[in-house]
Amino acid sequence: MPPVTLSSLRKGARGTVADVRDDPQTLGDEAESTVSRRLLELGFIPGEALEVVAEFWPGGDPMAVRLGNTLFALRRREAGSVLVSVEGR
Numbered sequence: 001m002p003p004v005t006l007s008s009l010r011k012g013a014r015g016t017v018a019d020v021r022d023d024p025q026t027l028g029d030e031a032e033s034t035v036s037r038r039l040l041e042l043g044f045i046p047g048e049a050l051e052v053v054a055e056f057w058p059g060g061d062p063m064a065v066r067l068g069n070t071l072f073a074l075r076r077r078e079a080g081s082v083l084v085s086v087e088g089r
Helices: 030-042
Strands: 016-019 049-055 063-067 070-074 080-085
Touching: 016 030
Parallel strands: none
Antiparallel strands: 016 049, 016 080, 049 063, 063 070
8 A cells, every 4th residue: 555644544543654755735835844854853754653642623633643652743734744654554
């Protein structure tokens, strides 16, 4: 199966980071390229295992993601930059 965006996953989903990319809809947006760079700096690098541990309401935004032993809260927009190979697909 091809990788999916982290933002499309729900609580309990597990997988491996496949890539971090800029959102094509915001190319040229300096803030967006900063988000993808920051995610890489935080450890969202290809090969790292992750799990979506919570979604906050209303709207499921932000989401809590465990990466290694660290828990991150990400907005869905930020999570859209992370491509994930999902387990069990």
